[in-house]
Amino acid sequence: MKKKIKLFEVNSDQQEKNVINQVLKSGFWASGSGVGNVNRFEEKFSKYIGSKFSVAVNSGTAALHLALSLIDLKNKEVILPSLSFVSTAHAVVYNGGRPIFADVDSKTLCIDPENIKSHISKKTRVILPVHFGGMACNLDTIKKICKDNNIILIEDAAHAAGASYKKKKIGVHGDAVCFSFHPVKNLAMPNGGAITLNNKSSLKSRKNLLTKRWCGISNRKGSTYDITELGWNYYMNEFSAAIGLKQLKKLDKVNKIRKKIAKRYCEEITVENKMPFNYECSYHLFWIRVKNREKFMKEMNRNGIETGIHYNPIHKMTFYAQKQKLKITEEVGKEIVSIPMHPNLTENNVDFIIKNINKSKYV
Numbered sequence: 001m002k003k004k005i006k007l008f009e010v011n012s013d014q015q016e017k018n019v020i021n022q023v024l025k026s027g028f029w030a031s032g033s034g035v036g037n038v039n040r041f042e043e044k045f046s047k048y049i050g051s052k053f054s055v056a057v058n059s060g061t062a063a064l065h066l067a068l069s070l071i072d073l074k075n076k077e078v079i080l081p082s083l084s085f086v087s088t089a090h091a092v093v094y095n096g097g098r099p100i101f102a103d104v105d106s107k108t109l110c111i112d113p114e115n116i117k118s119h120i121s122k123k124t125r126v127i128l129p130v131h132f133g134g135m136a137c138n139l140d141t142i143k144k145i146c147k148d149n150n151i152i153l154i155e156d157a158a159h160a161a162g163a164s165y166k167k168k169k170i171g172v173h174g175d176a177v178c179f180s181f182h183p184v185k186n187l188a189m190p191n192g193g194a195i196t197l198n199n200k201s202s203l204k205s206r207k208n209l210l211t212k213r214w215c216g217i218s219n220r221k222g223s224t225y226d227i228t229e230l231g232w233n234y235y236m237n238e239f240s241a242a243i244g245l246k247q248l249k250k251l252d253k254v255n256k257i258r259k260k261i262a263k264r265y266c267e268e269i270t271v272e273n274k275m276p277f278n279y280e281c282s283y284h285l286f287w288i289r290v291k292n293r294e295k296f297m298k299e300m301n302r303n304g305i306e307t308g309i310h311y312n313p314i315h316k317m318t319f320y321a322q323k324q325k326l327k328i329t330e331e332v333g334k335e336i337v338s339i340p341m342h343p344n345l346t347e348n349n350v351d352f353i354i355k356n357i358n359k360s361k362y363v
Contacts, residue, residue, distance in 0.1 A: 005349050008184035008285075008308040009342045019242040025108055027341075030237040032214035037241035039260055042157065045254075049171035051196035052157070053206045056363035057213060058130045060158040060180025062234040063193035064091035066209050067154050067176040071125055073097030079119050080128040080156075081111040082315040082329045088130060088156050089314045100313040103326040107276060108132065108289065112328075114139040120145075126152045131170055132162035133275060133310075134186070134282030139165050139173045154178070161187040162255045163282035170282075171196040176205070182343075186255055186282050187247045212310070218321070258283040259344040261350055265339070268354045273335070285310055288357070289335040296362035297337060303356050307336040 023029060028036060040055050047053040057063050068078070074096040074240040080088055082101040089099040103115040109132045116127060125147055129137040137155075139181060146153045153173070157163070158180035160170040171177045181192035197205050211218045216231030259279060273289035287310065290296045297307045303339055313333040315322045340353055356363060 004301075004304045004306050005340050005345070005353065006067075006290070006342070007308045007338060007340050009344045010183050011331055011343045012188070013077055015246045016243050018357050022240060023070070023238050023242050026238075028238060030235070030277050032233075033220070034210065034213070034218065034233045035244060037238045038236050041236070041241040041244045041248070045194055045196045046196065048248060048251075049169045050195050051171050052202040053197045054171075055197070055206060055213065056194045056236040056244075057192055057193045057195065057234045057241070059191040059234075060178060060182065060237050061087040061091065062213075062232070063178035063180070063195045064088060065094050065157060065232070066212055067178050067195050068092060068095045068128075069097070069212060070124065070176065070205055070208060071152060073125055075123070076125040077121060078090055078126040078128050079111075079124060080117055080131050081132070082326055083109055083132065083311055083332060084130045084156065085158065085311060086317070088128065088316055089320060091130070092126075097238065098205065099314075099320065100124070101313075101320075101322065101326060101329075103323065105138075106328050106332075108135050108137075108274075109275075109332060110137040111136050111142075112137055113145060115122040116142065116145055119136070120149055120151070124149065124151055130156040130158070132140060132161060132317075133287060134159045134163045134284040135278060136160065136163055136170055136215060136280060137167035143173065158185070158193075159284035160282050160350070161185060161284075162251045164280040165218075167280075172198055175199045181244060181247075185253050186258070187244065189244050190237075190246070192236050192240040193256055194242060244248050254343040255282050258341060261341060261345055262286055263274055264354065265349055268358075270358050284339045287336050287338050287361070288342040289332065289362045290337055290346060291335070292361075292362040293337055295337060296360055299360055299362060299363060300328040300339075300356065305353055305356060306340060307337060310338045311336075314321075 035172045080091045155174040155177040181189040212231040262283045286293045
């Protein structure tokens with residue numbers, strides 16, 4: 001049985017193994033206070049991004065939850081795309097807000113700024129765009145919409161570690177920007193996430209997030225402490241941070257490999273509707289749209305190529321079931337397929353993937 005070409009695959013080497021052993025031997029595996037490797041990772045990540053501060057957490061979902069907790073969302077609305085992982089919407093609900101789903105641009109699958117405008121109401125507090133697949137949203141237009149309507153911009157950059165928008169790293173544009181470091185992401189850890197902060201109250205926000213990150217604990221003096229507000233057990237552990245420090249050093253290198261693969265997909269795959277090429281994109285994933293998704297995915301699986309679906313539209317799910325129509329999102333939701341995208345792919349792998357997609361009768 002031939003080895004299947006994976007949709008995603010962790011990229012690691014002896015460096016990660018060495019730091020894991022170092023953390024194991026140290027006996028210092030985790031601290032809610034966020035010291036050691038966690039603190040070093042926050043400093044290095046902020047410097048890499050160019051943000052004022054960053055706060056490391058244990059997942060992208062935690063990052064979204066905490067970032068949105070900085071705002072009073074009770075009975076307020078947050079505009080976001082329906083084409084995203086469900087955590088984007090869950091984080092709004094966790095904080096007492098109401099998700100308002102907007103349609104996406106058919107070329108990039110990022111939120112459509114014109115559609116955002118049609119959903120703004122007196123209750124809108126936040127716009128929450130998703131940099132889909134690592135492709136930056138139209139941030140200039142979205143920022144103007146926020147400024148004109150006194151709305152806060154928080155970005156979901158779960159796919160966008162290392163991506164840029166007009167030569168500035170994703171992570172410096174919004175008031176808060178949320179990252180995921182899941183094992184399949186461009187910057188991989190056993191699990192992790194981060195929030196970068198960029199507005200005038202960043203220092204105050206950072207202190208607030210650090211308190212909420214570890215169960216609401218504050219005013220620590222030795223072994224005594226106080227609880228001043230509700231918090232969660234969201235701190236990053238030392239293993240993840242140690243791996244993250246190594247992954248951060250090679251992030252640009254692995255993203256360059258992803259872009260090289262994406263360029264070949266764009267130029268050589270004959271499917272009309274596919275992810276466009278943009279050198280500032282981080283290419284966490286690469287999508288195409290096909291006529292018969294079920295049969296196409298089964299065919300690829302038989303040929304040893306793993307594929308996936310990113311994503312089923314959130315507004316059509318039972319928990320969120322809404323009557324609103326999002327034309328492009330709903331069309332895409334029936335046709336989208338993610339094909340293998342990771343830096344471990346060989347030239348032969350890429351040749352094989354392109355050949356099999358182009359000869360399929362289901363595209």
